[in-house]
Amino acid sequence: TDTFGIQQALSKLGIQDINNGTSTGTASFANGELIESYSPVDGTLIAKVTASTPDDYQAVMAKAEEAFKAWRLVPAPKRGEIVRQMGNELRKFKEPLGQLVSYEMGKSLQEGLGEVQEMIDICDFAVGLSRQLYGLTMHSERPLHRMYEQWHPMGIVGIISAFNFPVAVWSWNAMLALVCGDVFVWKPSSKTPLCAVACQNIIKGVLERNEIPEGVCSLVTGEACNELINNDKRIPLISFTGSTRVGRHVSKTVAERFGKTILELGGNNAIIVSEHADLSMVLVGAVFGAVGTAGQRCTTTRRLIIHESMYDKTVAVLKSAYAQLKIGNPLDSNNHVGPLIDKTAVQSFLTAIENAKAEGGTVIYGGGITEGDGYESGCYVNPCIIEAKNEYKVVQEETFAPILYLIKYSTIEEAIELQNGVPQGLSSSIFTNSMREMELFLSQSGSDCGIANVNIGTSGAEIGGAFGGEKETGGGRESGSDAWRAYMRRQTNTINYGSQLPLAQGIRFDL
Numbered sequence: 001t002d003t004f005g006i007q008q009a010l011s012k013l014g015i016q017d018i019n020n021g022t023s024t025g026t027a028s029f030a031n032g033e034l035i036e037s038y039s040p041v042d043g044t045l046i047a048k049v050t051a052s053t054p055d056d057y058q059a060v061m062a063k064a065e066e067a068f069k070a071w072r073l074v075p076a077p078k079r080g081e082i083v084r085q086m087g088n089e090l091r092k093f094k095e096p097l098g099q100l101v102s103y104e105m106g107k108s109l110q111e112g113l114g115e116v117q118e119m120i121d122i123c124d125f126a127v128g129l130s131r132q133l134y135g136l137t138m139h140s141e142r143p144l145h146r147m148y149e150q151w152h153p154m155g156i157v158g159i160i161s162a163f164n165f166p167v168a169v170w171s172w173n174a175m176l177a178l179v180c181g182d183v184f185v186w187k188p189s190s191k192t193p194l195c196a197v198a199c200q201n202i203i204k205g206v207l208e209r210n211e212i213p214e215g216v217c218s219l220v221t222g223e224a225c226n227e228l229i230n231n232d233k234r235i236p237l238i239s240f241t242g243s244t245r246v247g248r249h250v251s252k253t254v255a256e257r258f259g260k261t262i263l264e265l266g267g268n269n270a271i272i273v274s275e276h277a278d279l280s281m282v283l284v285g286a287v288f289g290a291v292g293t294a295g296q297r298c299t300t301t302r303r304l305i306i307h308e309s310m311y312d313k314t315v316a317v318l319k320s321a322y323a324q325l326k327i328g329n330p331l332d333s334n335n336h337v338g339p340l341i342d343k344t345a346v347q348s349f350l351t352a353i354e355n356a357k358a359e360g361g362t363v364i365y366g367g368g369i370t371e372g373d374g375y376e377s378g379c380y381v382n383p384c385i386i387e388a389k390n391e392y393k394v395v396q397e398e399t400f401a402p403i404l405y406l407i408k409y410s411t412i413e414e415a416i417e418l419q420n421g422v423p424q425g426l427s428s429s430i431f432t433n434s435m436r437e438m439e440l441f442l443s444q445s446g447s448d449c450g451i452a453n454v455n456i457g458t459s460g461a462e463i464g465g466a467f468g469g470e471k472e473t474g475g476g477r478e479s480g481s482d483a484w485r486a487y488m489r490r491q492t493n494t495i496n497y498g499s500q501l502p503l504a505q506g507i508r509f510d511l
């Protein structure tokens with residue numbers, strides 16, 4: 001019985017051998033131990049993936065170095081053509097890949113499909129970008145001189161991705177890197193290795209058909225690879241998505257060797273519910289923001305900062321909305337909330353609730369593990385709402401689970417201060433119909449986050465904008481706008497087409 005079509009999806013994606021270890025696809029050398037991937041949906045062992053040993057890693061890097069020499073010479077619009085074909089392959093595999101994301105990671109099928117849609121969209125974006133890697137020209141201060149800048153490929157990009165967006169975040173990095181003329185080595189989360197294998201299988205055919213060296217797109221698996229990548233001088237740029245704790249280590253290690261990083265670390269995102277808010281809109285934004293992906297997005301809504309005049313009404317509608325949430329198998333479209341990634345995450349959820357209570361918080365809805373039929377994996381929890389104070393230690397931290405903290409305010413200035421009063425700076429939003437409040441929130445004395453929204457929630461950013469945040473979120477930007485610049489190196493060129501050699505700054509040096 002293949003109720004949700006998972007076996008069929010796995011076979012379409014080329015993932016079959018659960019006992020011997022699925023091969024890791026393109027440019028892969030895998031001789032290490034077996035990584036077992038269990039589904040948080042039903043606790044089933046989906047398949048095993050053979051991890052890369054340090055020797056495998058060296059072999060992959062040798063291929064990547066070789067491939068870069070060829071790939072950087074392919075004209076950028078031709079690189080875009082390869083990415084266009086990858087986007088078409090992703091269109092063909094949207095359904096099974098979305099199912100696998102849902103089954104291996106635990107997010108709803110709708111969100112799994114949405115994640116694949118983000119991949120398709122970033123491919124389209126990157127194709128257009130491949131003809132728009134613009135540099136500026138400048139006016140030289142010297143006669144008969146010309147100045148301009150060019151953007152050159154950087155080399156091998158290391159992509160270390162997290163379990164919560166097991167495919168989309170890779171594609172944001174991979175597709176931009178490819179049109180920029182870089183090659184990449186991808187180390188996915190060991191909690192979702194099959195999603196990575198599936199992606200490699202999907203794009204492999206495009207490389208083969210176009211006779212592109214396989215080292216352009218490499219995959220390595222297993223936790224031992226993280227440190228190898230961080231310390232590898234052949235990797236000028238590492239894009240890391242994960243916790244602030246690990247991100248701090250990556251940042252230091254890579255900076256020590258003068259490598260560059262793009263860091264996408266923790267968020268602690270708030271929605272301000274103003275007295276001028278439309279409450280029916282707040283409801284969808286806040287509830288999807290807080291319980292979507294079971295609270296495991298870096299953009300998840302973790303705090304609601306509510307005007308005192310709206311507080312009781314907001315609490316009442318939230319409670320009745322939470323009471324209607326269906327928790328269960330995320331492949332079943334009747335359910336709103338799927339499982340957490342594993343039992344460790346469940347433990348963090350329970351501990352955070354206990355800590356909030358110990359600090360004086362009041363649980364007004366939910367909490368606890370969901371047990372019984374269909375919940376055998378032990379990863380399902382009941383989303384929780386807690387009345388809290390912003391300064392609680394637990395509120396200042398990111399707990400990757402569906403816990404929503406409610407905080408009261410009286411003036412808009414105070415609300416903005418609360419919103420900014422956490423170490424993280426990823427996403428933020430205000431629900432208001434007041435033009436003054438909205439503009440204040442978006443002004444230089446408003447939100448300090450990388451993303452600031454009005455009348456939509458904190459999560460679900462579109463790929464066209466630059467994605468990332470400030471402070472402990474790490475400062476990186478990925479995806480749209482001019483995020484591509486981080487994947488290239490800038491070169492300033494000054495050309496003298498005269499027959500004299502005047503020095504800049506008016507300096508005379510007569511020989």
Ligand code: UN1
Pocket residue numbers: 164165169241296297298299458459460461462
């Ligand atoms: C993440 O949680 O790591 O804005 C990325 C969003 C998604 C991306 C989240 N587009 O919620």
